[in-house]
Amino acid sequence: MTAAGGAGTGRPGARRDQGRWLIRGARPLGGRPADIMIDGGRIVAVTESGRDRRDQGPGGRDDGNIRDQDPDGQVTVLEAGHLIALPGLVDLHTHLREPGREDAETVASGTAAAALGGYTAVHAMANTDPVADTAGVVEQVWRLGRQAGHCDVRPVGAVTAGLAGSQLAELGAMADSAARVRVFSDDGRCVSDATLMRRALEYVKAFDGVVAQHAQEPRLTAGAQLNEGVMSARLGLTGWPAVAEEAIIARDCLLAAHVGSAMHICHVSTAGSVEIIRWAKAKGWRVTAEVTPHHLLLTDELAAGYDPVFKVNPPLRTAADVAALRAGLADGTIDCVATDHAPHPAESKETEWAQASFGMTGLETALRVVHEAMVNTGLLDWSGVADRMSVRPAAIGRIGALAGGPDAISHGCPIAPGSPANLVLYDPEPITTVDPAAQASRSHNTPFAGMKLPGQVIATFLRGTPTVLDGRLTG
Amino acid sequence: MNRHLISAADLSLDDAVAILDTAEEFATLAERPIPKLPTLRGRTVVNLFYEDSTRTRISFEAAAKRLSADVINFSAKGSSVAKGESLKDTALTLQAMGADAVVIRHGSSGAPHRLAGWVRGSVVNAGDGTHEHPTQALLDAFTMRRRLGRLDGLRVTIVGDILHSRVARSNVWLLRTLGAQVTLVAPPTLLPVAVDGWPAAVSYDFSSVLPDSDVVMMLRVQHERMSDAYFPSVREYSRRYGLDGDRMALLPDHAIVMHPGPMNRGVEIAADVADSPRSTIVEQVTNGVSVRMAVLYLLLSGSREPAEPAVATTGGLAPAGERAMSAAAAEAGL
Amino acid sequence: MAGISETAGPAPARTGSKSVLGPEEIRRALTRIGHEILERTDGAGDVVLLGIPTRGVPLAQRLAARLEQTEGVRIPVGSLDITLYRDDLRLRPARTLGHTEVPGSGIDGMVVVLVDDVLYSGRTVRAALDALGDLGRPRAVQLAVLVDRGHRELPIRPDYVGKNLPTSKREVVRVLLTETDGEDSVTLQVGPEEGR
Numbered sequence A: 001m002t003a004a005g006g007a008g009t010g011r012p013g014a015r016r017d018q019g020r021w022l023i024r025g026a027r028p029l030g031g032r033p034a035d036i037m038i039d040g041g042r043i044v045a046v047t048e049s050g051r052d053r054r055d056q057g058p059g060g061r062d063d064g065n066i067r068d069q070d071p072d073g074q075v076t077v078l079e080a081g082h083l084i085a086l087p088g089l090v091d092l093h094t095h096l097r098e099p100g101r102e103d104a105e106t107v108a109s110g111t112a113a114a115a116l117g118g119y120t121a122v123h124a125m126a127n128t129d130p131v132a133d134t135a136g137v138v139e140q141v142w143r144l145g146r147q148a149g150h151c152d153v154r155p156v157g158a159v160t161a162g163l164a165g166s167q168l169a170e171l172g173a174m175a176d177s178a179a180r181v182r183v184f185s186d187d188g189r190c191v192s193d194a195t196l197m198r199r200a201l202e203y204v205k206a207f208d209g210v211v212a213q214h215a216q217e218p219r220l221t222a223g224a225q226l227n228e229g230v231m232s233a234r235l236g237l238t239g240w241p242a243v244a245e246e247a248i249i250a251r252d253c254l255l256a257a258h259v260g261s262a263m264h265i266c267h268v269s270t271a272g273s274v275e276i277i278r279w280a281k282a283k284g285w286r287v288t289a290e291v292t293p294h295h296l297l298l299t300d301e302l303a304a305g306y307d308p309v310f311k312v313n314p315p316l317r318t319a320a321d322v323a324a325l326r327a328g329l330a331d332g333t334i335d336c337v338a339t340d341h342a343p344h345p346a347e348s349k350e351t352e353w354a355q356a357s358f359g360m361t362g363l364e365t366a367l368r369v370v371h372e373a374m375v376n377t378g379l380l381d382w383s384g385v386a387d388r389m390s391v392r393p394a395a396i397g398r399i400g401a402l403a404g405g406p407d408a409i410s411h412g413c414p415i416a417p418g419s420p421a422n423l424v425l426y427d428p429e430p431i432t433t434v435d436p437a438a439q440a441s442r443s444h445n446t447p448f449a450g451m452k453l454p455g456q457v458i459a460t461f462l463r464g465t466p467t468v469l470d471g472r473l474t475g
Numbered sequence B: 001m002n003r004h005l006i007s008a009a010d011l012s013l014d015d016a017v018a019i020l021d022t023a024e025e026f027a028t029l030a031e032r033p034i035p036k037l038p039t040l041r042g043r044t045v046v047n048l049f050y051e052d053s054t055r056t057r058i059s060f061e062a063a064a065k066r067l068s069a070d071v072i073n074f075s076a077k078g079s080s081v082a083k084g085e086s087l088k089d090t091a092l093t094l095q096a097m098g099a100d101a102v103v104i105r106h107g108s109s110g111a112p113h114r115l116a117g118w119v120r121g122s123v124v125n126a127g128d129g130t131h132e133h134p135t136q137a138l139l140d141a142f143t144m145r146r147r148l149g150r151l152d153g154l155r156v157t158i159v160g161d162i163l164h165s166r167v168a169r170s171n172v173w174l175l176r177t178l179g180a181q182v183t184l185v186a187p188p189t190l191l192p193v194a195v196d197g198w199p200a201a202v203s204y205d206f207s208s209v210l211p212d213s214d215v216v217m218m219l220r221v222q223h224e225r226m227s228d229a230y231f232p233s234v235r236e237y238s239r240r241y242g243l244d245g246d247r248m249a250l251l252p253d254h255a256i257v258m259h260p261g262p263m264n265r266g267v268e269i270a271a272d273v274a275d276s277p278r279s280t281i282v283e284q285v286t287n288g289v290s291v292r293m294a295v296l297y298l299l300l301s302g303s304r305e306p307a308e309p310a311v312a313t314t315g316g317l318a319p320a321g322e323r324a325m326s327a328a329a330a331e332a333g334l
Numbered sequence C: 001m002a003g004i005s006e007t008a009g010p011a012p013a014r015t016g017s018k019s020v021l022g023p024e025e026i027r028r029a030l031t032r033i034g035h036e037i038l039e040r041t042d043g044a045g046d047v048v049l050l051g052i053p054t055r056g057v058p059l060a061q062r063l064a065a066r067l068e069q070t071e072g073v074r075i076p077v078g079s080l081d082i083t084l085y086r087d088d089l090r091l092r093p094a095r096t097l098g099h100t101e102v103p104g105s106g107i108d109g110m111v112v113v114l115v116d117d118v119l120y121s122g123r124t125v126r127a128a129l130d131a132l133g134d135l136g137r138p139r140a141v142q143l144a145v146l147v148d149r150g151h152r153e154l155p156i157r158p159d160y161v162g163k164n165l166p167t168s169k170r171e172v173v174r175v176l177l178t179e180t181d182g183e184d185s186v187t188l189q190v191g192p193e194e195g196r
Ligand SMILES: [Zn+2]
Pocket: A187, A188, A189, A214, A266, A267, A313, A314
């Protein structure tokens, strides 16, 4: 997609201000082709395209070419005849590593990766150095995100000071800060102390917060390396039992119910966890859950070669778990997909398995993996993808369509007049091999390297401004 | 593909038998006036030991030297490794030194797999974490075959900390390949949860399986397992899973008692059992050298890129060539 | 076994192969070699025959049997595998080891007659001499071969020859023996490529 030479509008490549855009012939949520008009950062009109629109462009197919149409150059037209339009994706679980590990990722590089993956908002996890456990640190991260401008950065505050698991962090101060923190998590570590977890769940009710639990019973996972089962037994890697996750989820569902609080469960990875969450939801308890793209596609058998690119917390599980996670995401038991994008420098992975860091990158492949694991299997349609990757995570992060207030930033809104123009245009047709070197993340630890995945993000709009055009960053 | 011995599970029946047969020849050579052979003259074998294991290192060293290879001992202690050099950087150093084979002992499961991706020479696993110790299993099988004349159908009982034992893992896979029937005996805490998928029977009742055992292999018990609550006390462990004279009396007359060493006398094995004629513990050490000679010979003969296309070979099968010994699983990732 | 090309691998096409020795000729050749050994060693009183695997071993056994049958002389027979002494180990896939078995008499002070099927480059014999050196110290070492096909690459000569056979390097000498191959024959054929 290239701009038709210098006809009045700014070139892609230079960040455009909120201009007027006509996205022509895109299919909102994979439905009928429509023309989407954007003005002033909002969607102002969505009209069904004429039938002939499908035949635009060379080869009888639009290529997402931008053409200046309006003689005065005020409207940039983007021919999007075969692209799927989704509300901009929202990630509830991103490790941006800044401050502290800028060698692995920065807010700028991580949010660039996010934009390229179709995201317009990410929640930056608190396990940085220093830990995001004060208003000062969360505001710093939030400001870095605003400077980079690739997507909205919503800092997650630590539940306990220093992630030490012994004393509550200043949750209220973080909530009241400019970063307006609503999601709190010690992710990377489990809030394993039941009383502390209870207190956190209760405390955040005062500002409509939610505690996101990294469910991992520490004593059951001392030294754990790989899902406990056939592979761990064979490979001689210390087993990571499913029950270590399930026991905490069960406990915390009961705690959340007891105190009437909202709880979110990070990266659900086992079939048993899905069952427990299904049961808790049936009770009407305020429990939400996420699943990562890698747990939807990969299994522990990949550890056979001891390549730590497949080492992650929680670990890759079995094919039966993958099937249960997909089913849980399809039926809504699991609310959303969250990447747990966890960049690590090469030296953290070019080691023995046990010495390697846990984690995988995921922002730039998430939509493609969900396409492969959920859409190509018939488990979700594109409307379902929009729900699980944008609408629901936005709601859990308290930045959804219903989040009120004059300063509220809204994501996961319908593709309809009045909504903020947060959009991703996705070409479902190409099938290409994942090349880590071509990614914007500073780290290359993607487990999908060398895999063929469908689809490509063509453009991402953040409040009417394209952050990605033609599959490339605009700024 | 690379030519490595990383997992006993990678050995086909032909590979395994070729190693044992070759070891048999080397065992007879050991009795000659000059037990040294020129076979690996000019080849370099590096012993890369991240764990102290003098007996295993000496065994490999003796094997390599009897084949006239140059041996470099690279101990992690006091070297750049101790100063935090990564395995990869060490591998690149060994590569630059022209190592034809690297014998690696490492505390982390899978370290030999990783090493094989970073060096061109052959990698021989001399024990990795709680994963495998394939040459130990080969020398055990060799010892069984010498003592009992066969492996096919042999009833082998392995007793002890199966969960953490690389010796047990390698033995289970190798003995399966060789046609033996394996029974694992351990407290349930020291068995992998997925042990039902292994080609082995499981029993918690040691005494009951002894009358039907041709071989009893006792594994070393680590004292730290007790502090992790795997069993209540060494005394209780010894009573339920130790091999003493009374239990030994339950064995058939021909049965042998094995132990990979080093032993905890009085814990998993009583002193009079260890010193009885049934015990093969000293032979195992001797046989270790022959088996490791066989492994080094079979891995290091021939070159990666043959200087000329293979012409007709002499009658019979060339054993354990490159493809056969390769660790297929090692590079099976995406 | 002096070189790959003269051993019986997977049979090349029989077309173009020329019979060199038949069963009867092989028998006669061995008889003659046996007599020569007796003559040259003063009755073979301190001779040990060591066959080089694969086909040198049955040849040595036949020689011994013939001498015992016809002359009533019992000569110790053994085998000497030279695989571990080869100079081309780096170049070829690992080989199964043949068996080395020294008769009870030992070889110290004895006259060792090495027996092989074909003499070609001489490298096998060189390896055999090295192997012998590690086993003991014979008084003398001699060499008996069924066929000498020429093209020596080392200063080695046979003491007893069944048949001298001028060949080109492209040709392959195939020796088949009943014990190893089910029939007795020596044929000459044009090989696909020159072996070593
Ligand atoms: Zn986590």
